[in-house]
Amino acid sequence: MHNKDMQTSRTDSARFVDDYLPALLAQASRLISGEFHLVVNANGFTVSEWRVLAALAGNEPMSIGRIAQITTIKQSTVSRLLDRMEAAGHVERLDKDGDRRITLVAITPAGSRTVSRLIPLAREHEQRVLEPFGLQRAEELKSTLRSIIELHETPVLDT
Amino acid sequence: MHNKDMQTSRTDSARFVDDYLPALLAQASRLISGEFHLVVNANGFTVSEWRVLAALAGNEPMSIGRIAQITTIKQSTVSRLLDRMEAAGHVERLDKDGDRRITLVAITPAGSRTVSRLIPLAREHEQRVLEPFGLQRAEELKSTLRSIIELHETPVLDT
DNA sequence: ATTAAATATATGATAAATCATGTTTTCATG
């Protein structure tokens, strides 16, 4: 008589969160990132640190504010991440000449080596995630996400 | 002579994070959720609390583990969120008969009223986000995200 | 030049999230 209580225990109507874009984005993001989390941790990084490194990967030094923008991590948080990462020798802070308010962050050779080692693994993981969807649908997904980001990105600021 | 240092300060080649799905998902998710964050806060919730409420919205009571699964928040974190939310009268814990290990969580009438007030705002916000893409592309995006979630969802567990 | 506002980063205080583990209850097996 009470077989309604099956695995999902939902009612007939679709759940709000199953059709609500921010919830879908959050769940997908957290599931996927969480998988690579394991690899990242095994290499001695938190996910946030990895996100910062990935942002710096293959690029010229960039300001702390810009890192905060790219990673969508608050500036004050980035500042603390960088303390750890600098102590670990993965990045270094440089003065920007011309504007001494700005601190540029450069990836060190050691950090670069680590990233070079992780990026192929990240790509493999990404491949595995995208494989079921085929190239075209994968590109559509990325393209849509890029548009969303572009439309909602804000100028470099805290709070 | 140094006009290379324009706004984005990137090199010729595309940045890794601009073509890396997990990074795109994370950035899109954080930007979009961050916008609604304001509304959520104005109503006295943290984003996590809102995510839990949204998971419960219009549904029968569900276990704490299941909430953790849907929200991709760790079980121990959900437990603490529920303490706050229960104290605030938005949800209540119930014993499940038949298995006393399980604690079911139900949304209270008060919580339900709050959610009913927030969901339309959430939908509006979602509309604004999706509007530039048109119905079809929006549905494709959601559908792809749902597939990703389905493929990567794991059984109810901690750690 | 001086001063006020704005910008970029850092930091103390606090809140939130997570880890590791404990408790309780159920399940499976001899």
Place this chain on the structure above:
DNA sequence: CATGAAAACATGATTTATCATATATTTAAT
């Protein structure tokens, strides 16, 4: 039944993240 493993949740200790604000520097206006 008794016992050990497993499942679900709670909780102390710790780590991360964030808020609020301070410091330093630059920019703009007088």
